[in-house]
Amino acid sequence: MIKNLDLVQVTNLRLGEYQDIAAKVISSGWYLQGKENAAFEENYSRFIGTQYCVGVANGLDALRLILHAYMEMGVMQKGDEIIVPANTYIATILAISDNGLTPILVEPDLATYQIDPEKIEAAITARTKGIMIVHLYGQCAYVEKIGNLCKKYHLKLMEDNAQAHGCKYRGQVTGSLGDAAAHSFYPTKNMGAFGDAGAVTTDDEDVAKLVRTLANYGSEKKYVFDYRGYNSRLDEIHAAILNVKLEHLSKDNANRRKIARYYIECITHPNIVLPIVQDWDAHVFHIFPIRTKKRDGLQAYLQENGVQTVIHYPIPPHKQKCYKEWNHLSFPITELIHEQELSLPMSPAMSIDEAKTVVTLINNWKE
Numbered sequence: 328m329i330k331n332l333d334l335v336q337v338t339n340l341r342l343g344e345y346q347d348i349a350a351k352v353i354s355s356g357w358y359l360q361g362k363e364n365a366a367f368e369e370n371y372s373r374f375i376g377t378q379y380c381v382g383v384a385n386g387l388d389a390l391r392l393i394l395h396a397y398m399e400m401g402v403m404q405k406g407d408e409i410i411v412p413a414n415t416y417i418a419t420i421l422a423i424s425d426n427g428l429t430p431i432l433v434e435p436d437l438a439t440y441q442i443d444p445e446k447i448e449a450a451i452t453a454r455t456k457g458i459m460i461v462h463l464y465g466q467c468a469y470v471e472k473i474g475n476l477c478k479k480y481h482l483k484l485m486e487d488n489a490q491a492h493g494c495k496y497r498g499q500v501t502g503s504l505g506d507a508a509a510h511s512f513y514p515t516k517n518m519g520a521f522g523d524a525g526a527v528t529t530d531d532e533d534v535a536k537l538v539r540t541l542a543n544y545g546s547e548k549k550y551v552f553d554y555r556g557y558n559s560r561l562d563e564i565h566a567a568i569l570n571v572k573l574e575h576l577s578k579d580n581a582n583r584r585k586i587a588r589y590y591i592e593c594i595t596h597p598n599i600v601l602p603i604v605q606d607w608d609a610h611v612f613h614i615f616p617i618r619t620k621k622r623d624g625l626q627a628y629l630q631e632n633g634v635q636t637v638i639h640y641p642i643p644p645h646k647q648k649c650y651k652e653w654n655h656l657s658f659p660i661t662e663l664i665h666e667q668e669l670s671l672p673m674s675p676a677m678s679i680d681e682a683k684t685v686v687t688l689i690n691n692w693k694e
């Protein structure tokens with residue numbers, strides 16, 4: 328079976344290094360807010376190109392903490408609106424509503440799957456305080472038009488960089504393009520920990536300080552609580568693993584691009600829509616999304632022939648029960664993506680031979 332993402336295969340790329348560093352942390356007796364964390368925050372902020380990085384417990388918390396920081400700063404208030412792509416993973420939207428803010432869903436561009444920059448301005452109202460772009464599937468969502476809209480309407484530009492570690496926009500790494508960015512290191516991500524982990528990057532000292540404080544029960548000084556915070560810290564063991572993973576990220580992303588290039592060059596089935604790549608630097612192929620009208624049939628056929636695929640995502644956020652108030656809304660492009668998308672196997676450990684098997688099966692598919 329060729330798995331969609333084989334985490335054993337990925338870990339085996341450098342199992343010894345992970346075992347060594349994990350053993351070091353275990354025997355150190357220091358498991359939170361220590362040397363590994365400090366090193367990771369320094370390394371990752373340098374890599375992203377921001378002044379600050381704060382390690383947190385997961386990507387959802389990173390998103391929530393950024394917005395919570397802006398609420399504490401008085402930049403945002405309950406009921407204010409945040410623009411967000413309608414086809415994102417639910418976490419982006421949960422973080423907004425969790426803070427008492429209102430998510431305003433905007434359709435993606437069908438060619439890129441990213442928020443459609445042409446549809447954003449019409450969604451801006453007097454209550455809009457920010458735009459949360461999501462570099463979905465590992466592709467850059469930022470375009471100059473979005474930056475200009477933020478300037479024109481005095482909006483915060485936030486990036487959900489959960490799926491795009493190492494992605495670049497005109498040479499600049501995503502996570503440094505806006506006012507603050509959230510990163511997830513969930514195990515399946517391009518840079519995945521061995522459990523939940525996340526980070527916030529920003530050049531804004533106030534945001535960085537507040538995120539750190541809020542993630543530590545709202546406390547800067549032991550047993551003194553200035554805010555109603557959470558417990559959302561990055562474990563030393565994850566920070567240590569992430570320090571190793573960061574060293575290899577470019578190589579890992581290069582293999583993803585190699586597989587993606589092979590898929591794009593060799594899949595010739597007439598009824599498959601392949602991703603459009605304008606700039607190979609602006610894509611790190613967290614996911615390799617294809618579209619086809621008979622998606623479920625293709626998925627079953629590949630599964631029967633030993634290839635595991637995944638759907639990102641089967642139900643759009645506005646059709647989920649947890650957002651019942653939106654269930655009557657219609658976002659045709661988002662819905663079409665959710666009906667037709669299929670993610671082919673993709674990983675830093677995947678070989679061209681495995682990709683060849685996938686391609687041959689797809690090209691021989693009789694709908």
Ligand SMILES: Cc1ncc(COP(=O)(O)O)c(C=O)c1O
Pocket residue numbers: 385386387388415416418419461487489490510511512513523524525
């Ligand atoms: C786009 C996006 N945002 C946020 C998250 C949340 O990250 P986490 O699972 O680390 O909470 C994820 C992934 O899980 C994601 O894909």
